[in-house]
Amino acid sequence: MSSKIDQLLTMLREAQHCVAFTGAGISTLAGIRDFRGANGFYRDPDVDADRVFSLPAFLADPSYYYLHTRNFIYDLDEKRPGIVHTELARLEALGIVKCVVTQNIDLLHQKAGSHHVLELHGSPQRHHCLKCGRIYSFRQIVDRLEREPVPYCESCGGIVKPDIVFFGENLDEQTIDAAVQEASSADLLLVLGSSLVVNPAASLPNYTRYFGGQVVIVNADSTPKDHLAVLHFDDLQAVFAATAAIQ
Numbered sequence: 001m002s003s004k005i006d007q008l009l010t011m012l013r014e015a016q017h018c019v020a021f022t023g024a025g026i027s028t029l030a031g032i033r034d035f036r037g038a039n040g041f042y043r044d045p046d047v048d049a050d051r052v053f054s055l056p057a058f059l060a061d062p063s064y065y066y067l068h069t070r071n072f073i074y075d076l077d078e079k080r081p082g083i084v085h086t087e088l089a090r091l092e093a094l095g096i097v098k099c100v101v102t103q104n105i106d107l108l109h110q111k112a113g114s115h116h117v118l119e120l121h122g123s124p125q126r127h128h129c130l131k132c133g134r135i136y137s138f139r140q141i142v143d144r145l146e147r148e149p150v151p152y153c154e155s156c157g158g159i160v161k162p163d164i165v166f167f168g169e170n171l172d173e174q175t176i177d178a179a180v181q182e183a184s185s186a187d188l189l190l191v192l193g194s195s196l197v198v199n200p201a202a203s204l205p206n207y208t209r210y211f212g213g214q215v216v217i218v219n220a221d222s223t224p225k226d227h228l229a230v231l232h233f234d235d236l237q238a239v240f241a242a243t244a245a246i247q
Contacts, residue, residue: 004231005242008216011188011231012096012246019186020088021204022102022109025193025219026236030082032106055168059130062159063150073105073124073162074142081112084192087240089113094246098186101179103194103201105164107138118179120171120201122164127151131158176200183207189215193236196223205229 012018024032051057052068066074081089089112091097099116100109105124109117127136134155136144141160144151151160165171179201183189189208196202196217205215205225217229218239226232233239 004233005239008231008233008239009242009246011214011216012091012243015096015188017185018091018097018188018190019182019208020097020100020190020192021183021194021201022084022088022100022104022192023194023196023219024104025195026082026084027104027106027108027193029084029237030079030106030108032079032108050167053164053166055166058161058166059159062161066145066150070145074145076106076108076124076138077142079106079108081108083240084236085109085112085114087243091243091246092116096246097190099182101182101201101204103198118175118182120165120175120179122162122172124162124164126163127160128163129153129156129158129160132156136160171200179204180207183213184211186213189213191215191217191219191223191225191229193219194223195219195221196225 047068052065058065085108088097088100088109092114099118100114101118101120102109103120105119105121107123107125125138127138127141128134132153132155134153136151141151152158153160183204184207186208189205191205196205202225205228208215209228215225215229216231217223217226218233218236220234
């Protein structure tokens with residue numbers, strides 16, 4: 001593997017516009033459950049994950065979402081970035097990584113120090129009342145959930161929803177457009193911990209290749225886009241321990 005690692009380090013050093021595209025696999029290293037892995041949220045027999053993140057179900061009964069995400073989303077203050085998060089932030093500080101595009105909703109890229117982060121599936125950092133529009137911070141909602149099962153709006157009693165994209169909602173067009181632009185501009189796209197099965201995010205490697213960039217995939221399992229990559233790795237920990245050599 002050392003020759004492949006050396007090749008990757010050379011590619012990183014020579015990249016003019018490196019973009020990282022991250023999925024749930026990078027956060028399992030930080031102790032956060034993924035969605036579809038062996039111990040993922042969708043494998044939990046006590047939770048109907050489709051219902052948790054269903055917009056119609058949330059509008060009918062927001063308590064199911066808040067009950068089943070207390071120890072999945074609303075304990076994020078207790079989580080710390082993993083090695084992939086911290087190395088991507090360091091590589092950004094060095095001017096190598098220009099942007100992180102993420103499918104994750106765990107805020108760990110920002111905690112690690114990354115500044116240019118596009119969150120395709122939204123973020124729990126902000127919540128808003130669906131009736132009057134009042135804005136609540138993540139911290140405010142965490143505090144409310146310590147006292148009550150559902151944080152209804154303090155102004156009008158409306159349902160308060162996180163700015164996460166639920167099933168039944170469209171992704172933010174501006175964010176998707178920005179992600180496509182980044183992938184199209186990338187001379188090196190790092191796909192990290194993503195199974196590349198959820199569209200439109202899974203199409204980002206196609207844009208990089210179409211415009212002449214190179215794709216590197218680091219994921220524990222194979223993906224439908226493996227044929228687009230010049231390098232494959234299956235061990236995120238090992239790869240990002242090696243990037244520490246870039247100073």
